[in-house]
Amino acid sequence: ETGVTQTPRHLVMGMTNKKSLKCEQHLGHNAMYWYKQSAKKPLELMFVYNFKEQTENNSVPSRFSPECPNSSHLFLHLHTLQPEDSALYLCASTQEGMGSGANVLTFGAGSRLTVL
Amino acid sequence: GQNIDQPTEMTATEGAIVQINCTYQTSGFNGLFWYQQHAGEAPTFLSYNVLDGLEEKGRFSSFLSRSKGYSYLLLKELQMKDSASYLCAVSDSNYQLIWGAGTKLIIKP
Numbered sequence: 001e002t003g004v005t006q007t008p009r010h011l012v013m014g015m016t017n018k019k020s021l022k023c024e025q026h027l028g029h030n031a032m033y034w035y036k037q038s039a040k041k042p043l044e045l046m047f048v049y050n051f052k053e054q055t056e057n058n059s060v061p062s063r064f065s066p067e068c069p070n071s072s073h074l075f076l077h078l079h080t081l082q083p084e085d086s087a088l089y090l091c092a093s094t095q096e097g098m099g100s101g102a103n104v105l106t107f108g109a110g111s112r113l114t115v116l
Numbered sequence: 117g118q119n120i121d122q123p124t125e126m127t128a129t130e131g132a133i134v135q136i137n138c139t140y141q142t143s144g145f146n147g148l149f150w151y152q153q154h155a156g157e158a159p160t161f162l163s164y165n166v167l168d169g170l171e172e173k174g175r176f177s178s179f180l181s182r183s184k185g186y187s188y189l190l191l192k193e194l195q196m197k198d199s200a201s202y203l204c205a206v207s208d209s210n211y212q213l214i215w216g217a218g219t220k221l222i223i224k225p
Binding site for chain 2: 004043045090104
């Protein structure tokens, strides 16, 4: 496989469930991201990992818990979510350089989450 | 605060030309990106501008004016497959991406 792969593509869960989203990149990139995409809103950056170290946590509620076991895999663990957490969750990767603005992100197709 | 503005939705006719505008107010500037996102699919990179002027890539062109905080994406010879959302994003002084809410482009035959 090539590019960025996300599973599952669709997930429906109750507020008391625990589930995980998975992201895998086959591009040899050193940075991976989780974004939340809600209808008619800008992409919201949630977490950034660079060389497996978390470098960004944008005040995300603790019911979202990221895990990056290696530079190719990224997980988002979900527990006790709220209906307003229903959204498309996008994973992305890039090769971060030194002081370059031109870090093109490669996105996965996303995991569509519905919280009942 | 930092802000990116782009129209919510635009409609154009197959074979025509459409221009999607993006204005921004950010803390610093390290480049502006355009991404295309078809419904249910991943956003894909279209263009990157860091210097003023026009960058052309086939049917798509992107323009930047840093002094005006303004960019546009120009799509020529529109095809039905160009129906998608177009996302504008600016890299700020900390190389953080600030995103617009996207412009949904509808192409009619």
